[in-house]
Amino acid sequence: MISVCHLYPDLLNLYGDRGNVIAFRRRCQWRGIPVSVREISLYDTIDFKEHDFVFIGGGSDREQNLIAADLMKRKEGFKEAIEEGLVILAICGGYQLLGQYYLTRDGETIPGLGVMDFITRAGDKRLVGNVVIEMDIGGLSVKVAGFENHSGQTYLGDCMPLGKVLSGNGNNGADSLEGVRYKNVFCSYLHGPLLPKNPRLTDHLISIALERRGMGCKLTPLDDNFEDRACMAIMRRLGFKKITGGSKMQGKK
Amino acid sequence: MKLRLLVAILAGKIAFWLSRSRGNKGTSLPGLVARKIYPGSLLDLASQVRKKIIIISGTNGKTTTSNMVAKMLSDAGYNIIVNREGANMISGVTTSFIMNAGVNGKIDCDFAILEVDEASIPAVVAEVTPGVVALTNFFRDQLDRYWELDKIIGIIRDSLTVLKRTTLILNADDPLVAQFRKTTGLTSFFYGVGRHEVSARTSSQAREAKFCPFCGAPLSYDYFHYGQLGNYNCTGCGFERPLPRIEALEPATTAGGTECSLYYNERKVSLAIRAQGLYNLYNALAALLVCLHLGLDIRTLLDSLYKYNPVAGRMERFNYYGKPAFLSLVKNPAGFNEGIAALHAVKGTIDIFIAINDNEADGRDISWLWDVDFESLDQNTRSFLSFVCSGRRGEEMALRLKYAGIPVERIIIKRNIKSAIKKTLAGQAGSAYLFSTYTALWPVHKIVEQLAAKEVADDQCVSSIS
Numbered sequence: 001m002i003s004v005c006h007l008y009p010d011l012l013n014l015y016g017d018r019g020n021v022i023a024f025r026r027r028c029q030w031r032g033i034p035v036s037v038r039e040i041s042l043y044d045t046i047d048f049k050e051h052d053f054v055f056i057g058g059g060s061d062r063e064q065n066l067i068a069a070d071l072m073k074r075k076e077g078f079k080e081a082i083e084e085g086l087v088i089l090a091i092c093g094g095y096q097l098l099g100q101y102y103l104t105r106d107g108e109t110i111p112g113l114g115v116m117d118f119i120t121r122a123g124d125k126r127l128v129g130n131v132v133i134e135m136d137i138g139g140l141s142v143k144v145a146g147f148e149n150h151s152g153q154t155y156l157g158d159c160m161p162l163g164k165v166l167s168g169n170g171n172n173g174a175d176s177l178e179g180v181r182y183k184n185v186f187c188s189y190l191h192g193p194l195l196p197k198n199p200r201l202t203d204h205l206i207s208i209a210l211e212r213r214g215m216g217c218k219l220t221p222l223d224d225n226f227e228d229r230a231c232m233a234i235m236r237r238l239g240f241k242k243i244t245g246g247s248k249m250q251g252k253k
Numbered sequence: 254m255k256l257r258l259l260v261a262i263l264a265g266k267i268a269f270w271l272s273r274s275r276g277n278k279g280t281s282l283p284g285l286v287a288r289k290i291y292p293g294s295l296l297d298l299a300s301q302v303r304k305k306i307i308i309i310s311g312t313n314g315k316t317t318t319s320n321m322v323a324k325m326l327s328d329a330g331y332n333i334i335v336n337r338e339g340a341n342m343i344s345g346v347t348t349s350f351i352m353n354a355g356v357n358g359k360i361d362c363d364f365a366i367l368e369v370d371e372a373s374i375p376a377v378v379a380e381v382t383p384g385v386v387a388l389t390n391f392f393r394d395q396l397d398r399y400w401e402l403d404k405i406i407g408i409i410r411d412s413l414t415v416l417k418r419t420t421l422i423l424n425a426d427d428p429l430v431a432q433f434r435k436t437t438g439l440t441s442f443f444y445g446v447g448r449h450e451v452s453a454r455t456s457s458q459a460r461e462a463k464f465c466p467f468c469g470a471p472l473s474y475d476y477f478h479y480g481q482l483g484n485y486n487c488t489g490c491g492f493e494r495p496l497p498r499i500e501a502l503e504p505a506t507t508a509g510g511t512e513c514s515l516y517y518n519e520r521k522v523s524l525a526i527r528a529q530g531l532y533n534l535y536n537a538l539a540a541l542l543v544c545l546h547l548g549l550d551i552r553t554l555l556d557s558l559y560k561y562n563p564v565a566g567r568m569e570r571f572n573y574y575g576k577p578a579f580l581s582l583v584k585n586p587a588g589f590n591e592g593i594a595a596l597h598a599v600k601g602t603i604d605i606f607i608a609i610n611d612n613e614a615d616g617r618d619i620s621w622l623w624d625v626d627f628e629s630l631d632q633n634t635r636s637f638l639s640f641v642c643s644g645r646r647g648e649e650m651a652l653r654l655k656y657a658g659i660p661v662e663r664i665i666i667k668r669n670i671k672s673a674i675k676k677t678l679a680g681q682a683g684s685a686y687l688f689s690t691y692t693a694l695w696p697v698h699k700i701v702e703q704l705a706a707k708e709v710a711d712d713q714c715v716s717s718i719s
């Protein structure tokens with residue numbers, strides 16, 4: 001049984017991000033992998049060690065502040081689980097929460113969980129639009145598409161980006177980097193939602209979650225015709241012809 | 254000054270005909286042109302309205318509500334001005350006055366009924382003083398433009414608070430709307446829907462208000478109608494659903510529309526409209542309360558309401574060789590969920606068409622599709638024979654349905670809207686339901702009109718849309 005934990009689905013529910021949990025669950029089910037989804041909200045108890053995949057989305061400012069306070073109480077367990085290789089996907093607001101701090105426009109510093117080395121600053125303009133990034137999935141260069149909508153600008157310290165921005169803004173619109181990757185934690189600004197139309201990434205998350213459980217084996221291929229067509233609808237518009245291929249990515253930071 | 258107004262009116266009218274002849278609907282350009290020539294155009298013309306200016310805003314139901322008000326007031330013999338659908342920003346509002354003005358700079362108008370986009374309220378009320386403001390509901394809509402609902406609500410509150418003699422007509426069931434009585438301090442009247450058999454004890458994911466707008470404590474609910482609409486109270490400060498002036502009881506969907514009894518002035522009357530869906534009932538209640546507040550007689554109003562035909566894309570009914578086809582605009586999860594609820598109420602089989610565009614006016618971000626409860630369609634799959642997905646983002650729609658558990662062999666992607674509609678209408682099912690986002694609605698409407706006959710109530714009066 002693969003156990004999925006959706007953090008704060010009732011509060012961090014902007015921009016259809018729950019589609020990520022739907023995609024993860026469906027792609028397990030279609031392969032006959034038993035999967036359970038647990039929704040965790042404020043004040044619920046949670047043992048991160050019991051879970052294989054944790055998802056955290058984005059919300060409005062007010063809700064995000066509530067969550068920051070709640071998550072802070074769970075910090076130690078969360079950090080430990082991350083170091084032990086828990087598979088996590090964090091989007092937008094959820095992503096920002098995992099960093100060192102968020103610097104508001106008024107100069108106020110809102111501390112994050114501090115589990116990874118990056119910071120976020122409120123920007124002057126909102127970064128909105130379709131995005132295509134290129135990332136490495138199991139040694140293969142894959143283009144991933146989504147929609148970004150954030151005013152926070154994230155700058156990475158000593159950590160790896162999720163991918164390189166080919167079109168759009170990504171972390172801050174300046175350094176062509178998108179998201180963060182640390183151990184089995186994947187952070188991104190991409191809504192859309194991210195996983196349904198980027199099935200190679202979804203399957204990668206499923207694979208590493210299974211592997212960690214000792215259930216590792218090659219995943220049964222699925223028919224991804226709809227998935228690829230939905231992804232290509234964005235890619236073609238931004239001038240990209242293929243999802244996979246191109247140069248093998250090397251020498252990343 | 255006066256001369257500039259005359260020139261502005263003339264230029265606006267010319268702009269209208271020019272853009273019309275190029276195939277545009279000419280809804281915002283005339284206003285834009287007139288305002289360029291004379292920025293006081295709207296202010297001057299609006300001040301000539303003899304009785305009252307009525308503003309209707311909120312996320313869903315603006316167009317239907319204002320058209321219902323327009324129908325009731327024009328049936329009552331008043332001269333009215335209504336802005337055209339989609340022309341709900343300041344330039345569009347200006348257009349409606351320009352088009353109604355004579356070359357002498359005069360308008361002949363008792364009531365102006367203005368549908369105003371939420372974000373345009375500050376600009377509009379700066380030039381137009383409304384006697385009545387009706388608010389329908391607040392849901393997330395087009396998030397890439399209005400990224401936070403709280404912010405939009407705050408903007409509307411600030412611009413209404415400065416008005417002194419305006420009356421608010423508010424939805425009692427939506428805490429985000431009902432809060433306006435207290436936050437603005439204006440005289441307010443409420444409409445609402447009472448508990449009925451399909452009221453739920455819990456609400457699905459698309460719920461905007463979880464906390465009290467005044468003290469931040471969680472809101473507790475007796476029941477939900479949809480989204481955050483229901484009977485709520487705050488455990489912290491006592492904020493609760495206000496007592497409605499008119500309340501709909503036991504609404505029922507009929508083949509032709511919706512029926513319910515209505516509690517008003519301590520007596521019960523019956524209300525029937527020719528539109529399905531609880532959201533259309535809410536629109537009717539809002540419109541009715543606006544007109545009751547203006548002092549019109551309830552019997553006459555109920556009669557007018559019954560004769561009201563839904564405008565394009567609001568569960569508009571067509572007939573395709575004896576088969577009913579319904580067209581609905583969808584633009585956010587709450588609206589789409591209501592459309593799906595209507596599907597569940599249908600007896601017999603259905604072919605479904607969905608057109609999703611992601612142009613600026615649709616909202617470029619379509620991820621809200623993943624917040625719609627398409628999963629509920631899974632319980633009833635034998636009724637839904639086909640799902641034809643079209644528009645610029647038809648592929649994403651198809652993907653959404655696949656992940657909602659709809660068998661892929663029933664999902665068809667057809668980018669071309671015309672062949673997609675043909676396929677849907679020619680399907681095997683007993684009825685067809687068509688859903689479309691904003692910029693696809695007119696093309697879809699045009700094609701459906703070519704292929705199928707529009708059904709209009711027999712005792713139909715002249716359309717009240719200016």
Ligand SMILES: [Zn+2]
Nearest residue numbers: 465468487490
């Ligand atoms: Zn309260």
